[in-house]
Amino acid sequence: MKNVYIHESAQVSSDAQIGENTKVWINAQIREGSSIGNNCIISKDTYIDTNVRIGDNCKIQNSVSVYNGVTIEDDVFVGPNVSFTNDKVPRAFHHDWTITPTLVKRGASLGANCTIICGVTIGEYAMVAAGSVVTKDVEAYTLVKGNPARYFYHIDKDGNRVDIE
Numbered sequence: 001m002k003n004v005y006i007h008e009s010a011q012v013s014s015d016a017q018i019g020e021n022t023k024v025w026i027n028a029q030i031r032e033g034s035s036i037g038n039n040c041i042i043s044k045d046t047y048i049d050t051n052v053r054i055g056d057n058c059k060i061q062n063s064v065s066v067y068n069g070v071t072i073e074d075d076v077f078v079g080p081n082v083s084f085t086n087d088k089v090p091r092a093f094h095h096d097w098t099i100t101p102t103l104v105k106r107g108a109s110l111g112a113n114c115t116i117i118c119g120v121t122i123g124e125y126a127m128v129a130a131g132s133v134v135t136k137d138v139e140a141y142t143l144v145k146g147n148p149a150r151y152f153y154h155i156d157k158d159g160n161r162v163d164i165e
Contacts, residue, residue: 023040034052036048043080053072062080069086073103076109076110114149117134126155128143129152
């Protein structure tokens, strides 16, 4: 691990892969089998579960839990307190449950406190507004908001509204 900063209070498995110039901050936990790319920020109080894949140049903000089954591609912003799920039918007494995968594609941004229900794909450069609940796929280059999250308008790579005729 070259030029990696890991805060002394962070717990990083020796079986995790951390890319160059990545910073892991206070009280973060990164579990075995996970892979984090180059130039990432893993902020305070984050939890990265087993076998999670996070690409290059990602920012995972404070108090985010990224569970097994979630893949985050390059250049993704995950706002504070974003909530991912990985079980379609969560029951404390089911011991044979299966992980339902979720994919966050390149350049997407997830606003603070949004919830991403497992099994969805967030398209390239899409944006999810703060507090939204995503229950179905989000198309590339769109902004969604609300509960459940719904299409609001098209955006460009920088997040600006664009008119499509």
